[in-house]
Amino acid sequence: MQEFFPLTVTDIAHDTRDAVVLSLAPRAEDMERFRFRPGQYLTFRRSFDGAELRRSYSICAAPGEGLRVGIKRVSGGAFSGWAKSDLAVGDTIEAMPPQGRFGPGDTAPGVQARHYIGFAAGSGITPVLSIARTILGGDPEARFTLVYGNRAVASVMFRAELGELKDRYLSRFSVLHLFSGPGAEEGLFSGRIDAGKCAALFGGWLQPAEAEMAFICGPEAMMKEVAGALEGAGLPRERIRFELFGADQPGRAKLRAEAAAARASGDMVRATVIIDGAATEFQMPRRGQSVLEAAREHDIDAPFSCKAGVCSTCIGRVHKGEVEMLQNYALEDYEVARGLVLTCQCIPLSDEIVIEYEGH
Numbered sequence: 001m002q003e004f005f006p007l008t009v010t011d012i013a014h015d016t017r018d019a020v021v022l023s024l025a026p027r028a029e030d031m032e033r034f035r036f037r038p039g040q041y042l043t044f045r046r047s048f049d050g051a052e053l054r055r056s057y058s059i060c061a062a063p064g065e066g067l068r069v070g071i072k073r074v075s076g077g078a079f080s081g082w083a084k085s086d087l088a089v090g091d092t093i094e095a096m097p098p099q100g101r102f103g104p105g106d107t108a109p110g111v112q113a114r115h116y117i118g119f120a121a122g123s124g125i126t127p128v129l130s131i132a133r134t135i136l137g138g139d140p141e142a143r144f145t146l147v148y149g150n151r152a153v154a155s156v157m158f159r160a161e162l163g164e165l166k167d168r169y170l171s172r173f174s175v176l177h178l179f180s181g182p183g184a185e186e187g188l189f190s191g192r193i194d195a196g197k198c199a200a201l202f203g204g205w206l207q208p209a210e211a212e213m214a215f216i217c218g219p220e221a222m223m224k225e226v227a228g229a230l231e232g233a234g235l236p237r238e239r240i241r242f243e244l245f246g247a248d249q250p251g252r253a254k255l256r257a258e259a260a261a262a263r264a265s266g267d268m269v270r271a272t273v274i275i276d277g278a279a280t281e282f283q284m285p286r287r288g289q290s291v292l293e294a295a296r297e298h299d300i301d302a303p304f305s306c307k308a309g310v311c312s313t314c315i316g317r318v319h320k321g322e323v324e325m326l327q328n329y330a331l332e333d334y335e336v337a338r339g340l341v342l343t344c345q346c347i348p349l350s351d352e353i354v355i356e357y358e359g360h
């Protein structure tokens with residue numbers, strides 16, 4: 001069910017010292033599969049020293065343009081380091097079709113001048129750029145204000161592209177760059193994007209209560225502070241959209257020990273996993289192992305990417321029993337209320353569970 005398809009690297013632009021922008025082309029027969037909505041991401045897979053890694057990268061292009069992703073090398077990072085240094089034009093990478101729900105959704109073209117706000121830090125600009133380009137290109141009345149945080153000018157991804165966007169939509173697109181590295185001058189336009197900075201910007205420079213929607217992508221702490229500040233300034237929660245690129249997963253070793261202890265004492269539950277209508281039943285420990293890990297241990301090809309409760313690749317629906325999610329940064333409360341779960345974070349609570357993978 002879970003299929004990867006080859007994409008050919010047609011161009012590599014070294015955007016900053018640490019970031020590359022890859023242009024990717026699907027095979028002719030896969031074109032339809034790789035149609036995307038603004039804000040969606042691609043999940044790649046590659047083996048490093050015999051171990052398969054999966055990593056997600058947001059698409060920075062607008063629908064209708066070719067596929068492009070922006071990858072920022074993180075220090076010591078396996079996939080991002082490889083993409084920055086070793087990948088060459090003409091190579092192929094395996095990718096899942098676009099996924100994710102970050103973006104404006106199906107908002108109708110504006111009858112009044114709609115104002116959208118974006119907050120991005122570092123590589124968090126990637127999906128926000130796709131969203132901004134789509135909104136500005138699709139709605140001649142729309143305005144977009146971007147607050148973009150980086151350590152220094154040299155680390156600003158898509159600097160030229162943001163400049164071109166500004167030239168093209170002079171009166172409708174504004175970008176405020178904030179620099180937080182050493183040497184940045186004190187003041188409104190420097191420092192990190194946090195609650196204090198929002199308080200300083202709101203009112204005079206930005207009026208969140210009048211915004212149609214706000215999009216936030218960056219570190220978890222920034223997202224929480226900005227979302228809180230936006231809500232405090234009168235923007236309803238349902239008009240605030242997030243994308244998180246990663247989350248800490250503390251306590252992994254402890255979980256493994258718990259799973260081993262549960263197995264040793266025979267404290268197991270009966271799990272049934274359904275994919276594409278095919279059900280597989282197996283026993284899994286009551287504690288310490290996620291439904292996704294247990295399913296894969298039983299050779300079930302369940303989809304996944306981040307394994308940290310951040311992306312939405314492993315979504316399932318609970319048909320029977322009870323589970324607990326350890327972390328959830330991807331599903332809205334109403335989706336959880338309807339039985340959706342991130343299987344990479346699900347631990348069984350009842351003696352029997354039945355979970356069906358969704359939408360693949």
Ligand SMILES: Cc1cc2nc3c(=O)[nH]c(=O)nc-3n(C[C@H](O)[C@H](O)[C@H](O)COP(=O)(O)OP(=O)(O)OC[C@H]3O[C@@H](n4cnc5c(N)ncnc54)[C@H](O)[C@@H]3O)c2cc1C
Pocket residue numbers: 041053055056057058059070071072073074075076077078079080081100123124126127244245246306310311
């Ligand atoms: C939905 C989504 C969209 C995303 N979009 C983008 C995007 O558009 N652009 C982008 O640049 N990123 C994006 N990301 C993040 C991206 O998926 C990767 O997480 C990121 O590139 C790091 O992957 P890596 O393999 O290079 O690093 P990893 O190898 O996973 O390493 C990450 C960090 O952990 C450290 N580390 C690794 N192994 C160990 C160890 N054994 N012990 C201690 N520390 C260790 C590394 O030094 C490094 O600092 C996105 C993530 C998600 C979930």
